Amino acid sequence: MTKERNVSLTVPALPEYVDLVRLALYGIASKMKFSFEDIEDMKVAVSEACNNAVLHAYGGEDGKIEVQFLSEADELSITVRDFGRSFTLADNKESPSLHGKSIEEIQSGGLGLYLMQALMDRVEVQHEGGTKVVLTKKRMKSEETA
Amino acid sequence: MTKERNVSLTVPALPEYVDLVRLALYGIASKMKFSFEDIEDMKVAVSEACNNAVLHAYGGEDGKIEVQFLSEADELSITVRDFGRSFTLADNKESPSLHGKSIEEIQSGGLGLYLMQALMDRVEVQHEGGTKVVLTKKRMKSEETA
Amino acid sequence: MVTNKFTLRTENREGQTIVFVGGEFDLEVATQMRAAMEPLIELADRRLTLNLQDLKYIDSTGIGILISVVKARHARNAPFDVEHVPTHIRKLFDMTGITPFLAKAE
Amino acid sequence: MVTNKFTLRTENREGQTIVFVGGEFDLEVATQMRAAMEPLIELADRRLTLNLQDLKYIDSTGIGILISVVKARHARNAPFDVEHVPTHIRKLFDMTGITPFLAKAE
Ligand SMILES: Nc1ncnc2c1ncn2[C@@H]1O[C@H](COP(=O)(O)OP(=O)(O)O)[C@@H](O)[C@H]1O
Ligand SMILES: Nc1ncnc2c1ncn2[C@@H]1O[C@H](COP(=O)(O)OP(=O)(O)O)[C@@H](O)[C@H]1O
Numbered sequence: 001m002t003k004e005r006n007v008s009l010t011v012p013a014l015p016e017y018v019d020l021v022r023l024a025l026y027g028i029a030s031k032m033k034f035s036f037e038d039i040e041d042m043k044v045a046v047s048e049a050c051n052n053a054v055l056h057a058y059g060g061e062d063g064k065i066e067v068q069f070l071s072e073a074d075e076l077s078i079t080v081r082d083f084g085r086s087f088t089l090a091d092n093k094e095s096p097s098l099h100g101k102s103i104e105e106i107q108s109g110g111l112g113l114y115l116m117q118a119l120m121d122r123v124e125v126q127h128e129g130g131t132k133v134v135l136t137k138k139r140m141k142s143e144e145t146a
Numbered sequence: 147m148t149k150e151r152n153v154s155l156t157v158p159a160l161p162e163y164v165d166l167v168r169l170a171l172y173g174i175a176s177k178m179k180f181s182f183e184d185i186e187d188m189k190v191a192v193s194e195a196c197n198n199a200v201l202h203a204y205g206g207e208d209g210k211i212e213v214q215f216l217s218e219a220d221e222l223s224i225t226v227r228d229f230g231r232s233f234t235l236a237d238n239k240e241s242p243s244l245h246g247k248s249i250e251e252i253q254s255g256g257l258g259l260y261l262m263q264a265l266m267d268r269v270e271v272q273h274e275g276g277t278k279v280v281l282t283k284k285r286m287k288s289e290e291t292a
Numbered sequence: 293m294v295t296n297k298f299t300l301r302t303e304n305r306e307g308q309t310i311v312f313v314g315g316e317f318d319l320e321v322a323t324q325m326r327a328a329m330e331p332l333i334e335l336a337d338r339r340l341t342l343n344l345q346d347l348k349y350i351d352s353t354g355i356g357i358l359i360s361v362v363k364a365r366h367a368r369n370a371p372f373d374v375e376h377v378p379t380h381i382r383k384l385f386d387m388t389g390i391t392p393f394l395a396k397a398e
Numbered sequence: 399m400v401t402n403k404f405t406l407r408t409e410n411r412e413g414q415t416i417v418f419v420g421g422e423f424d425l426e427v428a429t430q431m432r433a434a435m436e437p438l439i440e441l442a443d444r445r446l447t448l449n450l451q452d453l454k455y456i457d458s459t460g461i462g463i464l465i466s467v468v469k470a471r472h473a474r475n476a477p478f479d480v481e482h483v484p485t486h487i488r489k490l491f492d493m494t495g496i497t498p499f500l501a502k503a504e
Contacts (some may be wrong), residue, residue: 007166008156015320020153020173022316022349027166040349040380047351051319098359098389103366108356111388115352118387161426168422168455186486190457197425197459244465244495249472254462257494261458264493 005071013063013082018050021067025078028069032076034139041119042078042137048112049080049133057084057131075121075138083130089113151217159209159228164196167213171224174215178222180285187265188224188283194258195226195279203230203277221267221284229276235259296348300328308339314346317354325357333361336370345376355388362393402454406434414445420452423460431463439467442476451482461494468499 009024011017022043029039046067053065061084068079096110116123122136155170157163168189175185192213199211207230214225242256262269268282298321299314309332317325332340342358358374365372374394377385385391404427405420415438423431438446448464464480471478480500483491491497 005158006156007158007163009170010152010154012151012153015318015322016177017153018319019316020170023169023173024155024166027169031162037380043349044351044384047318051351051353054319097387098393101389103363103393106359106363106390106393108359108363109352111352111355115384115388161424161428164425165422183486186455189455190490193424193457197457200425243493244499247495249469249499252465252469252496252499254465254469255458257458257461261490261494 007069007071009067009069011065011067013054013058013065013084015051015054017065018047018054021046021050021065021080024067024069028071029076032071032139034076034137038137038139042076042135045116045119045123045135045137046078046080048116049078049135052112052133053080053082053084053131056087057082059085074141075136077134077136079132079134081130081132086127086131153215153217155213155215157211157213159200159204159211159230161197161200163211164193164200167192167196167211167226170213170215174217175222178217178285180222180283184283184285188222188281191262191265191269191281191283192224192226194262195224195281198258198279199226199228199230199277202233203228205231220287221282223280223282225278225280227276227278232273232277298324299346300325302328302332307337308341309335310341310343312343312346314348316349317347318349318351319353322353322357325354326360329357329361333364333368333370336365336368339371339373340365341372342374343376344374344378344381347378347381350381350384352388355384355390358390358394362390404430405452406431408434408438413443414447415441416447416449418449418452420454422455423453424455424457425459428459428463431460432466435463435467439470439474439476442471442474445477445479446471447478448480449482450480450484450487453484453487456487456490458494461490461496464496464500468496 007024007028009021011020025042025046026039029042034042050065050067057063063082063084066081070077070079096114098106116133116135120135121138124134126132126134153170153174155167157166171188171192172185175188180188196211196213203209209228209230212227216223216225242260244252262279262281266281267284270280272278272280296315298316299312301312303310303312311328311332361372385394402421404422405418407418409416409418417434417438467478488497491500
């Protein structure tokens with residue numbers, strides 16, 4: 001029987017608590033022997049998900065963010081949930097990245113989901129009484145002995 | 147209305163997860179501007195409570211530890227819960243500390259609760275479907291501006 | 293255990309203002325950073341430079357603020373650049389596509 | 399961000415074995431530490447010293463192991479001491495009362 005390796009962390013949906021999520025991620029990912037670079041990637045992706053919960057989910061009301069870390073043999077899945085209002089992403093929205101745009105066209109904002117996708121191996125967004133973002137990163141074979 | 151400042155962390159009751167609890171404690175206590183010394187004291191006390199849950203609560207079976215951090219204006223309360231078997235402390239047990247004992251009398255073990263009490267301002271142990279240890283540390287006025 | 297507290301320090305040189313940004317530049321410090329940059333953005337006759345050598349962390353919040361600065365300086369026809377970008381931060385700049393807007397004539 | 403990984407290093411000098419214990423000496427590393435100390439405890443004709451200068455964290459698990467070493471060395475009539483104890487670790491040693499059993503003739 002494999003032991004359960006699930007860690008969960010619940011914090012208030014406030015800007016000053018997002019670094020606690022990064023600290024926990026750092027502890028867990030180091031334990032799993034992810035590379036420095038992968039850990040930095042995951043830190044950003046997870047923070048983007050948390051920032052969204054802080055900024056968009058609760059419209060200024062109190063709320064919380066629930067983060068679950070699931071360590072498997074060769075990947076780490078991080079689920080970031082809020083219990084606030086949900087949203088739908090416009091399909092026809094132009095790409096939020098700045099590539100190929102002029103200085104007049106670029107805009108601050110809208111990069112969060114784009115970065116999560118660029119930094120993780122898998123990103124799933126579900127809406128069920130709030131927003132649930134599942135971020136997954138595979139660990140390279142070579143990292144095991146790093 | 148005061149915002150809720152409750153952080154909770156659940157980890158498997160295994161030795162290698164106790165440092166995650168210390169990491170979270172460090173993040174929260176630094177945010178509250180506790181002194182280095184107070185943070186070190188709390189790290190030890192909280193780890194003692196977690197170690198006990200790892201070692202004594204589940205008798206080798208899978209289990210989990212739930213830690214809640216409640217930040218108030220001038221104190222931090224940390225609740226460490228397990229859902230394992232409970233225990234009663236013998237009243238007539240001699241002091242576990244080594245003070246005034248000879249080298250033949252001293253024994254390793256039994257120092258956990260003693261240290262929690264020595265390091266925190268308040269320690270409460272409750273038994274309700276497992277063990278619940280509430281550890282409280284007051285923050286000195288002088289630490290606010292430290 | 294060491295976390296990377298956000299640090300901000302401004303240095304005035306001949307015709308140039310250098311802002312040293314260190315530690316974690318995240319949502320928590322966004323307001324502080326915007327407030328610090330606001331008056332400096334207005335000084336159109338001075339070169340404005342961000343030195344990122346001690347920057348440990350940035351995410352879309354910080355990059356969003358950089359984009360605002362880029363646009364505001366451009367609107368004032370005033371020079372802005374970024375120097376000493378650590379490798380893992382550079383990667384995020386490249387990924388989002390902000391890099392060419394931060395270029396420093398080297 | 400830096401955590402304090404447990405480190406263990408042994409140095410042999412003329413008639414003395416010095417064990418350098420660093421980082422976090424906690425429940426997670428108890429088995430490793432006991433295994434490392436076991437053979438050294440038997441060398442009764444050599445002075446056994448723990449150098450704690452890089453020790454960042456210890457709790458009752460680590461202190462319990464120190465007590466076992468104290469007793470085992472005493473039973474073998476063999477010298478054991480601890481040196482370079484950081485201040486906040488010394489405080490825990492004083493609190494539990496282990497300090498006099500770790501004394502080094504200085
Ligand atoms: N957790 C959430 N709750 C509610 N709305 C969200 C959430 N996450 C994202 N959104 C919506 O999706 C949009 C795009 O998010 P994102 O790509 O992260 O960019 P940004 O947050 O910078 O706008 C947000 O502006 C917001 O309207
Ligand atoms: N969470 C717990 N679950 C079950 N038993 C416990 C728990 N915490 C403490 N105990 C019991 O109380 C005793 C004393 O604990 P403590 O003072 O921490 O010393 P030690 O853990 O070194 O024995 C333990 O030996 C154990 O029998």
